[in-house]
Amino acid sequence: MSAASLKIYCPCLNPNSLPPPPNLPSSSYSYHEIHDLYFCEECDSIRCNRCVSVEVSGYYCPNCLFEVPSASVRGEKNRCARNCFLCPSCKNTLIVVPSDPPESADGRISSINTLGDPPFFLYCSHCRWDSAEVGITFEKPTSLANQLQKYEDSAPDNLEFERLKEHFEPFIRASSASSSVTHHLHTAQHIHSNPITAAASDALSRDVPGVSKYNPLSRSRVGRDKANRDEMPEYRSRMDVSLTGSDSANVENLLRIESPEEIATLEQRWINSWTSSVLTNDLKPLRIPLHSKKSKRCPTCRHILIKPEQKPQSVRFKIKISATSYLPLMGISLPFLNNPTTAAYTAKRSIRPGAMWEEDKNSTPNNPVMVGGRTYPFVLSFTNPMYDPIQIRLNVLRSPLPTITTTAPTDELGTAPQPEKRRPPFAITLPTFTFSVAAFAEAWEYDDEDGDGMIEDEYADLVDDRRHASASSRTAPGRGGKTKTVGVLEKKANTTYIGGEVVIGKEAKGDIKFLMMVTFTYRNDTVDDMDIGEEDGDGDGSPVRTTNPQSSSLANANKQPEIRTFSYYVVVDLGKIAQKSGEGSVDERR
Amino acid sequence: MQQPIYYSRNEYIETDTGNKVSRKAIIAGPQNIILGGKTIISNGAIIRGDLRRTGSGHTVVISLGRYCLIGEGCIMRPPYKTYRGNFNYYPMKVGDHVHIGAGTVVEAATIGNNVEIGKNCVIGKFCIIKDCAKIEDNTILPPNTVVPALAIFRGSPGRFVEELSESTPERVEAMTKQYYNRFVPMQDQ
Ligand SMILES: [Zn+2]
Ligand SMILES: [Zn+2]
Ligand SMILES: [Zn+2]
Ligand SMILES: [Zn+2]
Numbered sequence: 001m002s003a004a005s006l007k008i009y010c011p012c013l014n015p016n017s018l019p020p021p022p023n024l025p026s027s028s029y030s031y032h033e034i035h036d037l038y039f040c041e042e043c044d045s046i047r048c049n050r051c052v053s054v055e056v057s058g059y060y061c062p063n064c065l066f067e068v069p070s071a072s073v074r075g076e077k078n079r080c081a082r083n084c085f086l087c088p089s090c091k092n093t094l095i096v097v098p099s100d101p102p103e104s105a106d107g108r109i110s111s112i113n114t115l116g117d118p119p120f121f122l123y124c125s126h127c128r129w130d131s132a133e134v135g136i137t138f139e140k141p142t143s144l145a146n147q148l149q150k151y152e153d154s155a156p157d158n159l160e161f162e163r164l165k166e167h168f169e170p171f172i173r174a175s176s177a178s179s180s181v182t183h184h185l186h187t188a189q190h191i192h193s194n195p196i197t198a199a200a201s202d203a204l205s206r207d208v209p210g211v212s213k214y215n216p217l218s219r220s221r222v223g224r225d226k227a228n229r230d231e232m233p234e235y236r237s238r239m240d241v242s243l244t245g246s247d248s249a250n251v252e253n254l255l256r257i258e259s260p261e262e263i264a265t266l267e268q269r270w271i272n273s274w275t276s277s278v279l280t281n282d283l284k285p286l287r288i289p290l291h292s293k294k295s296k297r298c299p300t301c302r303h304i305l306i307k308p309e310q311k312p313q314s315v316r317f318k319i320k321i322s323a324t325s326y327l328p329l330m331g332i333s334l335p336f337l338n339n340p341t342t343a344a345y346t347a348k349r350s351i352r353p354g355a356m357w358e359e360d361k362n363s364t365p366n367n368p369v370m371v372g373g374r375t376y377p378f379v380l381s382f383t384n385p386m387y388d389p390i391q392i393r394l395n396v397l398r399s400p401l402p403t404i405t406t407t408a409p410t411d412e413l414g415t416a417p418q419p420e421k422r423r424p425p426f427a428i429t430l431p432t433f434t435f436s437v438a439a440f441a442e443a444w445e446y447d448d449e450d451g452d453g454m455i456e457d458e459y460a461d462l463v464d465d466r467r468h469a470s471a472s473s474r475t476a477p478g479r480g481g482k483t484k485t486v487g488v489l490e491k492k493a494n495t496t497y498i499g500g501e502v503v504i505g506k507e508a509k510g511d512i513k514f515l516m517m518v519t520f521t522y523r524n525d526t527v528d529d530m531d532i533g534e535e536d537g538d539g540d541g542s543p544v545r546t547t548n549p550q551s552s553s554l555a556n557a558n559k560q561p562e563i564r565t566f567s568y569y570v571v572v573d574l575g576k577i578a579q580k581s582g583e584g585s586v587d588e589r590r
Numbered sequence: 591m592q593q594p595i596y597y598s599r600n601e602y603i604e605t606d607t608g609n610k611v612s613r614k615a616i617i618a619g620p621q622n623i624i625l626g627g628k629t630i631i632s633n634g635a636i637i638r639g640d641l642r643r644t645g646s647g648h649t650v651v652i653s654l655g656r657y658c659l660i661g662e663g664c665i666m667r668p669p670y671k672t673y674r675g676n677f678n679y680y681p682m683k684v685g686d687h688v689h690i691g692a693g694t695v696v697e698a699a700t701i702g703n704n705v706e707i708g709k710n711c712v713i714g715k716f717c718i719i720k721d722c723a724k725i726e727d728n729t730i731l732p733p734n735t736v737v738p739a740l741a742i743f744r745g746s747p748g749r750f751v752e753e754l755s756e757s758t759p760e761r762v763e764a765m766t767k768q769y770y771n772r773f774v775p776m777q778d779q
Contacts, residue, residue: 035757062738062750065720092732092747125714126732126747291738291750306756313739315704315721315759322757333593 004332004378007031008323009515009569010048013299022513022571031571034330037323038305040298046323046568052296052305059290060312063093067312068290079287081145087124088283089268094122094131096141122285134281145287157274160238167235250278324385327568328392328437328520331381334370334574369578373506377485377499378574380430384437384494390522393434394498397515397569398424425508425577430500430516431487437496504577512574519567599775601633610773615660622651626686628770629658638667641679651679655686655703657766662692669697669715669733680716687766691727702739704762711748722758726751 009019009031020027029050038047059068061080068076085094098116119137122144123130131137138147152158257263264280271286296306307319370376384390489497502512602610607627615631617623619639631637637660639651651668660666668679684701691709698717701707705719708727713719717731720739725731730746737743740758742751755761 033755035761036755060738062741063736065736065738090747091749093735095734124732125734126730308756313720315739317756320756322760324757324760335593 004334004575005573006034006330006332007571007573008034008037008046008327009571010037010046010051012048012051015045019515019569019571022515022573023511034323034327037327038296038298038321039323039326040301040303040305041321041326042301042303043298044566045298045300046327047298047305049296051299053299053302055295055297056292057295057308058293058310058312060293061288062291063288065312067310073290077287078290080290081287083142083144084288085122085144085285086288087127087129088285089129089264089280090124090127092124092126093288094124094129094285096120096138096144097123098141129283131285134284136285148285148287151284155274156238157272160274163238164235167233171232253277253279326385327566328390328518329383329385330518330570331383332378332572332574333381334376334378370502370504370512370575371578372504372508375501375503376574377501379489380498380500380572382437382496382498384440386522387439387441388523389439390437390520391434392437392496392518392520394430394432395517395519396428396430397517425505425510426512426514427503428500428514429486429503431498435488435496435498436491438491438494440494502574508577509579511576514572516570516572517567518570519565521563521565524562524564593772594774595769595772596774596776602775608770619651622649624650624653626654626656626658628656629654629660630770630773631660632662632664632692634663635660636665636667638665641668641670643679643681644676650681652682652684654684655688657687657763657770658684659689659766659769661690661694661709664690664692665695666690667695667697669699671715685721687763689762689766689769697733704759704766706762722754722762724754724758 011017011019012030020030022031032048036049038052039045040047056070059070059073059078060066061068061082061084063084064080064082066080066082068080072081083096086092087094098120099118118139119132120139120141121130121132121137136148136151138144140147254263262280263278264283268280268283269278293308293312294306295304295308297304304319305321307317308314309316309318380394382392485499486501487499489499491497504512597610601614602612604610605625605627607625609625609627609629609631611617611625611631612633612635614633615635615637617631617637617639619642622639622642623637625631637652642649642651652666654660666682668682670677670679672678680699682696682698682700684698685703685705687704688701688707689705690696690707691711693709694707694711694713696707696713697715698713698719699715701713701719702721702723704722705724707713707719707725708729710727711725711729711731713725713731714733714735716733717735717737719725719737720741722740723737724742725737725748726742726744728746729744729748731737731743731748735743735748737748738750740754740756742754743749744751
């Protein structure tokens, strides 16, 4: 299968920033699948999960799927208060079983059986951990969290937490009035936090009035509050931390163990907030942490981009402003590389898009690879989500960066590395002219009902297209003009297929990744959709860029439709260059 | 560019509603199996419609929605348990646009719409997988696991990893439709 992929750059509130070099591992945080991106119409800008503001809009248990009202989330310490527990040993969900559970044919206890005799206990159907072994049993199979309350309440971490809360309460009450003012200020400038920090700080600032939202810009506040803080009495912990979990007890335990499994792994103990015993036998079942549904807003203009439906398991959204409704959907393929059947198929039709592939010794039919010193075609597809046609222009960025990573530290002559003298490992050819992509129409949707005719057409056009598109395309060099690989290959419904070509240098290694600027223009029928755009527009994911012509035509009667342009960066990854045979293995491909 | 995925024409039977069922798949108890249409059952898949609840008469054991893919060598087997001393099988319901990777064994109770399940997974008895969830390759879901909507599960035992994007419904629907359209018979020589 092909490793080819396309990712879009999100400038994350820094509209003039250039995208980072695509071949650096650290750059992966800047490039996203189109499906992971949002689009703010107000700001005419791409937004990603790293730059949107996130608010929790509801909590639910990921196991019993019950919605938990925000009011009780705090009291229940963000965990399910029903019958949902994690296995302390493997983190699987535990089930409740009666004493002497009926075993099924394969020896596993397979169901939650509320019949049977007490005492009941919790059982892991994955690792067979059971709570009776650690001394936890229940008189009835319901309200387990309640029955476990006594264990939880007396746990040292819980006691310490309660004591901390008591200690801070007077201070919080005293400062809550003044901080509610600053709280609002902070909401407005609260722009640069990741979703987790934001969700946590939102929850914290709501539940604990004295705590303001986390905001990297507001560190200076600390100075102002200092005076206040000094008035607080010193806190003394319930017990001396240095005395808990004493080593001598551990040594004794270690002396007695007979197998390494008796010691809990670090991972098993990791989520404990308190020094705990190292013995597996002392691990306790954990109430399942709640999950949340989240709303997302544009960090700049605060317009809402995602608003989920209330119902916990609904995958519908009251508002969903996805980038897929605004940017053309792009696809990429290496037609003669990924699909050996296709190669055979096209060969049969004697299209022969370049004789250079067919005798490629590294490229067995089941393992097609790209090797240095050759030329390969690739196909980019652009599908228009809008009700108006768009014009697209591509601009490959010929950056100096490949020399950094793809050339060996010393060349054959042993001369000092001089980046500008090195040859780039590969060269990309893509059409530089503007091409159009037809408008989206509901009727296209029916295309998938009438079968497979389109596939043949694509390849037929490789030949036919020359007739009517020759003015805007060229044949690949060194080809004798037999077939076309660069240019507009086909237009079908609201999709346009663009052929490109990559020439790989003889000694090239590494990934074939390049940056491309995509610029598209579209007609905007409204005078100024900034004013018309209502905050909570419909977010059903359908194309919405074109606003309703009826409503705008009155205000718009005398004006020409406005032509708008939008540009963004896309990193195209065509896959790895395989090492030549004799130079080493070809295993690096993946 | 939609590259075709070819199969030999005589290898698959195409039904009136566009289901494509491999002749090399084992469909046991076909009268108890419902295929929604445009669903592909690949070579070597085993679907146990014969494991039905005791009793007489017609019953649905396994139902699959539209645009599903049951990968090569998959086993779809209804879950069972002993309740009040009686051993019984329980029906399995799979929604629309569900892809199941090669070599995966499924004994789930329900699988929602737009669900992607990877290769070589074990989906234990009475698992419930909600809409638009994703199970990564080689994941083991123990019996009774609940996978919430839009969640990714991975590992053994399968655990929550992260949430999927809000546009997953459209993405998976388009992907499954496209896959069906690409899955075409090889032209005769
Ligand atoms: Zn961003
Ligand atoms: Zn729960
Ligand atoms: Zn376990
Ligand atoms: Zn905005």
